[in-house]
Amino acid sequence: MTTSSLRLSALYRYPLKSCAGEALERAQVHQEGIVGDRRLMLARPDGRFITARTHPRLELMQVRLGERTVVLRFPGHQDIELVRADFALAPFATEVWGDRFEALTTSQEADAWCSEVLGEAVQLLCIGERSPRYRQSIDQRVGFADGYPLLLIGQGSLADLNARLAHSQGTSEGKPHIMAQFRPNLVVAGSDAFAEDGWQRLRIGEVELGVAEPCSRCAMITVDPATGTFLPGKEPLKTLATYRRGEKGKVLFGQNLVVLKEGRLALGDEVEILA
Known part of the structure; x- marks a missing residue:
């Protein structure tokens, strides 16, 4: 049709x-x-994910993905440019709405910048090239x-x-x-x-x-x-x-x-x- x-x-x-x-x-x-969509996430040190439901100021954060870099911007803060090759990529246990899986760490520099913006300790996580999060209900991997x-x-x-x-x-x-x-x-x-x-x-x-x-x-x-x-x-x-x-x-x-x-x-x- x-x-x-x-x-x-x-x-x-x-x-x-x-x-x-x-x-x-x-x-x-x-x-x-979409390539590049929701490949990064903020989480507390215990792995609990953070969203605008509890931290609405997150919607002011702009992220620009480059081939080799990630740039983070937030009003009143100096931009930070992260080099992907410098990411630690250490496994980090987290969850999204009951789906438990291991994401990957980025860098201490990124964690410190994001923690300063939000006013609490957080870690910036990435999902990797292929998401480890498999949702059986749709038989697909999701970021x-x-x-x-x-x-x-x-x-x-x-x-x-x-x-x-x-x-x-x-x-x-x-x-x-x-x-x-x-x-x-x-x-x-x-x-x-x-x-x-x-x-x-x-x-x-x-x-x-x-x-x-x-x-x-x-x-x-x-x-x-x-x-x-x-x-x-x-x-x-x-x-x-x-x-x-x-x-x-x-x-x-x-x-x-x-x-x-x-x-x-x-x-x-x-x-x-x-x-």
Whole structure:
């Protein structure tokens, strides 16, 4: 089934879990997701991972991946450039949402810089060329992402949410919520609100994707990416909860994807719904 009106309108990766998104024009996608996506993560000394759910200021951290270097930036702090060849790459026991595995250490310099930014002791971990984290439920390896290689959201779904918020507030002058709050990898334009709920398999560029399950949302979508602080009134989670609750009571927005065929994709690519 070809739907030529559907296009890939935005493409993002998040090199470090919970950091600011990096807008891309094109990307290589492999089974673990977009190359470079969530290959770094911060963890406490005991291995517990850290995200913007408890440390919203993390969304102000920008990470730029080079072929040989990684550059970290944070407001009010001097940039730090890390040389990949200098990473210690020592096994470090950690976990992500119950998945226990061994990540790799980077450097004392990186740990000290990140600890200073967050105001507590943390370690900067990397996942390595091939993730050691295997998720049996999807029969795939995944990096430091919450649970799936990719997240897709339709632009029409966000427009619907903002329209409902404006209606409930009795004004169209309120500040609309932005896609960055929901941290997708892929944004599709041209579809009706929540059309992605009915998709099972799709092709974008060279990449074929399977829809695994809806994405359940939490307080993280209430973080303002521009300030690294929580928005007032628990919005937009509060409004989404009035009409986007699933059977188990979770608030659903966006679709988690698995990669069926690796390849390249780019902004403007046609999105073809295969099933």
